[in-house]
Amino acid sequence: MAQLPPGYVPLIGRLSRWLRLGAAPIDEDLWQQACQALPWVRGLDPGRRGRLRTLASRFLHEKTITPLAGLELSATDRVLLAALCCLPLLEFGADGLRGWSQLLVYPDAFRVRRSHVDAAGVLHEWDDELSGEAWDHGPLVLSWADVQADLDEPDGGYCVAVHEMAHKLDVLDGELDGTPPLPPAWHRQWARDFQRAYDAFCATVDAGGETAIDPYAAEAPEEFFAVATEYHFSAPGLLAEEMPEVAAHLARFYGPSPLRAA
DSSP states (O other): OEEEOOOOOOHHHHHHHHHTTTOOOOOOOHHHHHHHHHHHHSSSSSHHHHHHHHHHHHHHHHHHHEOOOOEEEEOOHHHHHHHHHHHTTTTGGGGTTOOOOOOOOSSSSSEEEEEEEEESSOEEEEEEESSEEEETTOEEEEEEHHHHHHHSSSTSSHHHHHHHHHHHGGGGGGGSSOOOOOOHHHHHHHHHHHHHHHHHHHHHHHOOOOOOOOOGGOHHHHHHHHHHHHHHHHHHHHHHHHHHHHHHHHHHHSOOHHHHOO
């Protein structure tokens, strides 16, 4: 088990700027191989698939993808990771890539050291085992084994890459609170509807009730948003049934789920 080391711009304008910055188009064969491995990409219409390819090119140009602990990634693997991380940006755009520069990839789950000082001043330390993590102003970290598991079961309600990218979007306004940057009116509606759904979900979890959505969503508002994001991409019908208002906001924010369209 490895230890982890200590606005909107129109698409044409973004594309022109990317070309000036030297973001080379992804090789056609590599792109087709990655698309075949990604069930979510196969569900996109041609226009959205082309937009994703442009975003993935930008990702590969701006981000350093670093395999760790002996992991080796092929060129196709890197394109796959870039496309997967950019799925949540199809409507938000390349501004969602701001604020960080590195994707770290472990072969399997990894450990991070946590610490907390309680109200009595006592320091508590423990290890967390994670499949992914997004540092507020640092790298995004993924387990390659968990990415592969998500690809093997794309409709299972899990997708660690989009979960962590949701955190990256969430923190763009300076607060990790379950609400990404939005226009003021939409922000108010989002905050109201998500808070109501989160409170109801937490009440069910706290009472020991069964939930169709992963109970990890009750950990905090930001985790509720990130888990709901996973369901938008991997089980949109279930999300719409369980939390229709949340599902509607996410469909507006991310665009229609590619699994619903597949």
